[in-house]
Amino acid sequence: MITNKNCIIRLSRYKNALYRLQALGFVKVFSDNLADAVGGTASQVRKDFSIFGISGNKKGGYQIDSLLEKMNSILGKDQLQKVVVVGAGHIGSALMRYRGFEKEGIKIVAGFDIDPAKINRSNPVPVLPLEEAKSFIKSNGIRIAILAVPDIAAQQAADLICASGIKGILNFAPLGLKSGDGCIINNVNLEIELENLIYFVNVTEKTK
Amino acid sequence: MITNKNCIIRLSRYKNALYRLQALGFVKVFSDNLADAVGGTASQVRKDFSIFGISGNKKGGYQIDSLLEKMNSILGKDQLQKVVVVGAGHIGSALMRYRGFEKEGIKIVAGFDIDPAKINRSNPVPVLPLEEAKSFIKSNGIRIAILAVPDIAAQQAADLICASGIKGILNFAPLGLKSGDGCIINNVNLEIELENLIYFVNVTEKTK
DNA sequence: ATCATATTGTTCTATTTTTCACAATAACAT
DNA sequence: ATGTTATTGTGAAAAATAGAACAATATGAT
Numbered sequence: 001m002i003t004n005k006n007c008i009i010r011l012s013r014y015k016n017a018l019y020r021l022q023a024l025g026f027v028k029v030f031s032d033n034l035a036d037a038v039g040g041t042a043s044q045v046r047k048d049f050s051i052f053g054i055s056g057n058k059k060g061g062y063q064i065d066s067l068l069e070k071m072n073s074i075l076g077k078d079q080l081q082k083v084v085v086v087g088a089g090h091i092g093s094a095l096m097r098y099r100g101f102e103k104e105g106i107k108i109v110a111g112f113d114i115d116p117a118k119i120n121r122s123n124p125v126p127v128l129p130l131e132e133a134k135s136f137i138k139s140n141g142i143r144i145a146i147l148a149v150p151d152i153a154a155q156q157a158a159d160l161i162c163a164s165g166i167k168g169i170l171n172f173a174p175l176g177l178k179s180g181d182g183c184i185i186n187n188v189n190l191e192i193e194l195e196n197l198i199y200f201v202n203v204t205e206k207t208k
Numbered sequence: 209m210i211t212n213k214n215c216i217i218r219l220s221r222y223k224n225a226l227y228r229l230q231a232l233g234f235v236k237v238f239s240d241n242l243a244d245a246v247g248g249t250a251s252q253v254r255k256d257f258s259i260f261g262i263s264g265n266k267k268g269g270y271q272i273d274s275l276l277e278k279m280n281s282i283l284g285k286d287q288l289q290k291v292v293v294v295g296a297g298h299i300g301s302a303l304m305r306y307r308g309f310e311k312e313g314i315k316i317v318a319g320f321d322i323d324p325a326k327i328n329r330s331n332p333v334p335v336l337p338l339e340e341a342k343s344f345i346k347s348n349g350i351r352i353a354i355l356a357v358p359d360i361a362a363q364q365a366a367d368l369i370c371a372s373g374i375k376g377i378l379n380f381a382p383l384g385l386k387s388g389d390g391c392i393i394n395n396v397n398l399e400i401e402l403e404n405l406i407y408f409v410n411v412t413e414k415t416k
Numbered sequence: 417a418t419c420a421t422a423t424t425g426t427t428c429t430a431t432t433t434t435t436c437a438c439a440a441t442a443a444c445a446t
Numbered sequence: 447a448t449g450t451t452a453t454t455g456t457g458a459a460a461a462a463t464a465g466a467a468c469a470a471t472a473t474g475a476t
Contacts, residue, residue: 212433214433215433251435255435266440267441268442
């Protein structure tokens with residue numbers, strides 16, 4: 001089993017680059033093309049492919065359509081992924097309206113909030129009371145949730161949805177969460193991302 | 209010079225955890241407390257500190273306030289960071305309204321968009337025409353930008369703001385950008401984050 | 417048919433990152 | 447004062463990751 005997160009992230013990037021190349025009319029691709037496209041080395045592309053059991057043709061490179069097929073299968077994109085958003089504040093609402101997930105086979109099917117003012121059952125993506133989250137998640141077999149609640153509420157909300165059957169949480173709360181049982185948490189911390197960027201901008205300024 | 213991005217990210221996490229501990233009334237902290245708080249090992253906490261030249265007291269742990277002072281200085285948080293958002297769509301607008309940056313000393317001072325319908329000069333965070341970005345960035349000495357435009361427009365927008373003096377871009381467009389000259393690009397790719405989460409949820413389901 | 421060439425796939429090497437282990441030592445107890 | 451203990455700080459070991467190198471080989475040229 002592959003545990004290298006960066007490796008999986010590269011796989012996603014390869015896939016995205018391949019779609020762009022395909023749209024431009026390319027049918028096959030070489031490891032160095034792909035390396036260029038995602039900003040890596042040709043060696044690493046081939047190494048990654050080898051890890052995933054993807055093979056090409058000596059001197060002939062890789063067929064883009066068959067590459068995409070394999071990658072999509074590895075990434076679990078052969079079936080629509082239904083996702084819920086917990087927290088309908090600025091970030092949560094923006095994610096519910098964001099169209100970028102559709103082309104990736106990811107569909108946000110509902111949002112949840114404790115604030116009655118945020119409830120709206122007739123939205124394209126309905127926003128429901130948090131109390132309904134458990135039954136909704138269970139009856140729809142949802143496994144993935146996006147958590148976009150204020151940090152104070154984050155752990156409690158995480159516990160709730162984990163107990164409801166959620167297996168993976170993309171956490172936007174600026175706070176590390178404890179995940180009980182078999183629930184995986186990936187953090188997207190915008191403050192930290194910006195801080196990080198600021199740090200590297202500062203140090204490169206200084207050393208210049 | 210430290211080039212290890214994860215190390216800097218951990219530093220931010222330590223800092224955030226320290227603020228929480230401080231709010232709870234703690235005055236000093238030990239490496240294993242911090243490790244618990246951020247989900248790491250005590251060894252790594254001490255090693256990280258050692259890398260940054262942060263030292264504590266044998267048997268006495270670390271004084272939280274002095275730790276925070278040093279970390280904030282390393283992370284460049286001794287001065288307010290002014291940031292602009294390019295692209296006032298769902299994500300861009302949500303970021304402009306997001307309050308979480310303030311407490312980190314990060315202030316979004318303006319947004320920019322090409323769509324005249326999005327322009328609003330009287331907003332708390334004004335949204336201005338993209339044509340004004342260059343002069344605004346230059347005259348206000350902005351170094352950091354958040355890029356939240358559709359992928360088609362991303363490279364062009366990145367080039368524009370780099371040429372205007374931006375030194376670091378937090379890129380939300382689901383696309384790797386080429387950065388000319390001395391501009392650093394950090395990518396936040398939500399589709400890839402979700403894909404990654406789905407992958408790991410799938411593999412842990414299978415192996416269970 | 418043979419040769420030259422381009423490209424993969426994989427092994428081996430180098431680098432980076434994390435973890436372990438323990439000496440040094442400050443605080444506390446007796 | 448002396449001894450005991452808890453905790454840091456760091457050097458060395460281990461693990462993980464990335465990169466280089468090159469043999470294998472399919473393709474196309476002559």
